[in-house]
Amino acid sequence: MTDEIPEIGSVTGTGVPVRGNDIDTDQVIPARFMKVVTFDGLGEFAFFDLRFDEDDEQKDHPFNESAFQSASVLAVNANFGCGSSREHAPQALMRWGIDAIVGESFAEIFAGNCLALGIPTVTADHDAIADLQAWIDDNPDGEIHVDVETETVTYGGNTIEATVDDAQRRALTEGVWDTTALMKSNADAVADRATSLSYTDV
Amino acid sequence: MSEGTLYDKVWEEHTVSELPTGQTQLFVGLHLIHEVTSPQAFGMLQERDLEVAYPELTHATVDHIVPTADQSRPYRDGAAEEMMAELEENVRDAGIEFSDPTTGDQGIVHVIGPEQGLTQPGKTIVCGDSHTSTHGAFGALAFGIGTSQIRDVLATQTVAMEKKDVRKIEVTGELGPGVEAKDIILEVIRRLGTEGGVGYVYEYAGEAIETLDMEGRMSICNMSIEGGARAGYVNPDETTYEWLKETDEFRERPERFEELKPYWESIRSDDDAEYDDVVTIDGSELEPVVTWGTTPGQGIGIDDPIPEPASLAADKQDTARRAQEHMRVTPGDTMEGYEVDVAFLGSCTNARLPDLRRAAAVVEGREVHDDVRAMVVPGSQRVKAAAEAEGLDEIFEEAGFEWRNAGCSMCLGMNEDQLEGDEACASSSNRNFVGRQGSKDGRTVLMNPRMVAAAAVEGEVTDVRDLKEVTVA
Numbered sequence: 240m241t242d243e244i245p246e247i248g249s250v251t252g253t254g255v256p257v258r259g260n261d262i263d264t265d266q267v268i269p270a271r272f273m274k275v276v277t278f279d280g281l282g283e284f285a286f287f288d289l290r291f292d293e294d295d296e297q298k299d300h301p302f303n304e305s306a307f308q309s310a311s312v313l314a315v316n317a318n319f320g321c322g323s324s325r326e327h328a329p330q331a332l333m334r335w336g337i338d339a340i341v342g343e344s345f346a347e348i349f350a351g352n353c354l355a356l357g358i359p360t361v362t363a364d365h366d367a368i369a370d371l372q373a374w375i376d377d378n379p380d381g382e383i384h385v386d387v388e389t390e391t392v393t394y395g396g397n398t399i400e401a402t403v404d405d406a407q408r409r410a411l412t413e414g415v416w417d418t419t420a421l422m423k424s425n426a427d428a429v430a431d432r433a434t435s436l437s438y439t440d441v
Numbered sequence: 442m443s444e445g446t447l448y449d450k451v452w453e454e455h456t457v458s459e460l461p462t463g464q465t466q467l468f469v470g471l472h473l474i475h476e477v478t479s480p481q482a483f484g485m486l487q488e489r490d491l492e493v494a495y496p497e498l499t500h501a502t503v504d505h506i507v508p509t510a511d512q513s514r515p516y517r518d519g520a521a522e523e524m525m526a527e528l529e530e531n532v533r534d535a536g537i538e539f540s541d542p543t544t545g546d547q548g549i550v551h552v553i554g555p556e557q558g559l560t561q562p563g564k565t566i567v568c569g570d571s572h573t574s575t576h577g578a579f580g581a582l583a584f585g586i587g588t589s590q591i592r593d594v595l596a597t598q599t600v601a602m603e604k605k606d607v608r609k610i611e612v613t614g615e616l617g618p619g620v621e622a623k624d625i626i627l628e629v630i631r632r633l634g635t636e637g638g639v640g641y642v643y644e645y646a647g648e649a650i651e652t653l654d655m656e657g658r659m660s661i662c663n664m665s666i667e668g669g670a671r672a673g674y675v676n677p678d679e680t681t682y683e684w685l686k687e688t689d690e691f692r693e694r695p696e697r698f699e700e701l702k703p704y705w706e707s708i709r710s711d712d713d714a715e716y717d718d719v720v721t722i723d724g725s726e727l728e729p730v731v732t733w734g735t736t737p738g739q740g741i742g743i744d745d746p747i748p749e750p751a752s753l754a755a756d757k758q759d760t761a762r763r764a765q766e767h768m769r770v771t772p773g774d775t776m777e778g779y780e781v782d783v784a785f786l787g788s789c790t791n792a793r794l795p796d797l798r799r800a801a802a803v804v805e806g807r808e809v810h811d812d813v814r815a816m817v818v819p820g821s822q823r824v825k826a827a828a829e830a831e832g833l834d835e836i837f838e839e840a841g842f843e844w845r846n847a848g849c850s851m852c853l854g855m856n857e858d859q860l861e862g863d864e865a866c867a868s869s870s871n872r873n874f875v876g877r878q879g880s881k882d883g884r885t886v887l888m889n890p891r892m893v894a895a896a897a898v899e900g901e902v903t904d905v906r907d908l909k910e911v912t913v914a
């Protein structure tokens with residue numbers, strides 16, 4: 240692989256708040272939209288069942304509001320992305336336009352899937368998130384600066400202390416979040432492992 | 442940090458390198474793939490001009506989209522056909538073994554791995570599917586991964602991971618009549634919460650676990666992920682070895698069994714292992730558990746009242762209110778008598794032979810309620826064949842159940858088996874999320890397989906222990 244993996248020290252953009260705890264990946268992208276063999280075009284199905292009723296009429300949802308259409312920072316609450324391991328979920332969000340997610344907590348597989356796409360999942364406490372979400376509602380055009388390096392989120396003159404998992408911070412800021420090439424370079428050590436394990440016949 | 446646990450030992454055994462990110466590069470002993478999460482990974486390999494590094498350590502099946510009624514090709518659903526064709530092409534090009542429906546070995550990925558003997562103690566096992574934790578029942582270290590990680594595993598046979606803490610969950614005592622493995626895990630998730638396991642892997646131990654058969658252990662490990670844990674496992678013991686001896690892998694090569702057994706014994710958690718946390722649950726006090734809400738953590742004993750949202754932790758109240766509105770349940774009521782329209786006996790949690798046997802014992806001599814459509818979807822073609830050899834299919838069909846072919850089916854409604862409108866479903870599966878079973882207004886009540894059988898015949902959520910002339914235990 241020759242492509243340079245970009246270093247992601249921070250993300251800046253306008254926000255979109257999606258409130259609620261335990262928003263599972265079935266909500267982020269319902270299973271019926273996963274009957275595809277590529278991730279292209281998943282963006283329009285992000286949060287589909289929360290955004291549209293049976294007759295495909297729009298419901299109240301931040302992803303439907305014109306003010307948030309160019310948002311790139313998603314602000315969520317606790318245990319976001321729980322449930323299925325489908326990478327289709329962060330893929331759909333990314334293809335909708337999301338480059339960073341700030342929330343109270345994330346399900347682990349979801350956070351790992353985000354990292355594999357270079358999307359930071361940054362955590363802060365309940366009150367800080369609630370304030371951020373309220374501010375976004377009032378300032379849909381306001382810029383939010385998610386700094387992975389310094390673990391802060393800055394908006395409208397406020398700076399909140401956030402947390403970025405250590406491995407995630409290093410992976411993003413040092414541009415090693417795409418692990419394929421990195422791990423491929425250890426092929427000899429992998430082959431040693433493969434032969435030393437008692438159960439492998441390789 | 443834990444020390445001397447199975448997790449520590451298997452982790453150590455499979456460590457290839459420490460990555461600059463601080464993550465560990467772990468060797469993957471078995472990579473399972475299915476049609477939904479793998480095609481994009483194969484696409485990424487192609488884009489980067491990479492090949493599958495160890496095709497002999499990879500095994501494929503088709504489960505999510507496969508129709509469970511008419512399986513003739515091409516599938517009636519064009520999208521399903523396309524996904525199947527793509528998988529066929531990918532495994533053929535890479536030389537990966539594929540348990541496709543023509544082999545008689547096809548089934549849900551977490552059912553076929555164990556039954557073919559691919560799943561073994563002390564292996565690292567990954568699959569692009571969160572319920573990969575199931576395989577931990579054998580003392581394997583098994584994780585669900587995303588599609589970019591599938592790409593990593595295909596290209597390198599390794600995965601980048603961070604080490605977690607280990608929580609021992611000790612379930613003491615003997616389970617009461619009518620109480621099953623499913624009830625244990627629903628209780629664990631109810632107590633510790635759907636995110637209680639974040640940062641942990643769960644080691645299940647104690648008398649109530651050790652006396653379970655392998656299928657029961659699989660039901661428990663399966664739902665570790667619903668509790669937020671990255672993996673769950675049970676230390677291998679005689680029950681595990683007895684199962685392994687009967688699998689394809691070792692039946693014909695008993696010497697291989699003897700060769701590997703010392704390794705399996707060596708990775709058991711030490712008696713003086715250190716854990717980051719220990720939780721004890723008295724198994725003898727458990728009742729059949731059913732869910733009242735839209736997360737697997739929203740469960741209660743069948744005799745217990747549905748909680749008042751205000752009585753719950755502050756961060757759970759809002760979710761509970763929305764869940765109760767969706768499910769149309771009232772705090773203070775029990776779930777008993779909650780009317781159901783559909784009964785689904787299936788999924789990687791509860792569609793193995795003993796699950797079907799226990800449910801059939803409840804159904805035998807009874808009829809499915811007039812207002813209920815009921816179906817059995819065996820976890821694999823082998824489970825189906827074994828059940829038919831015992832005549833379970835006749836018991837179910839005579840009672841009015843549909844007897845289907847193997848697949849994920851209504852667990853997630855990616856094929857034609859879906860809830861319609863606001864139907865309520867008594868389900869032996871693992872997720873009651875809104876929309877999970879194919880209709881966004883659908884209502885799912887999770888429960889053990891005998892409870893599903895009882896709900897099917899009564900047309901409402903029923904305490905199976907109250908059904909007359911049923912041998913519970």
Ligand code: SF4
Nearest residue numbers: 572788789849852853
């Ligand atoms: S049965 Fe359900 S939970 Fe299990 S693998 Fe299939 S879709 Fe996933």
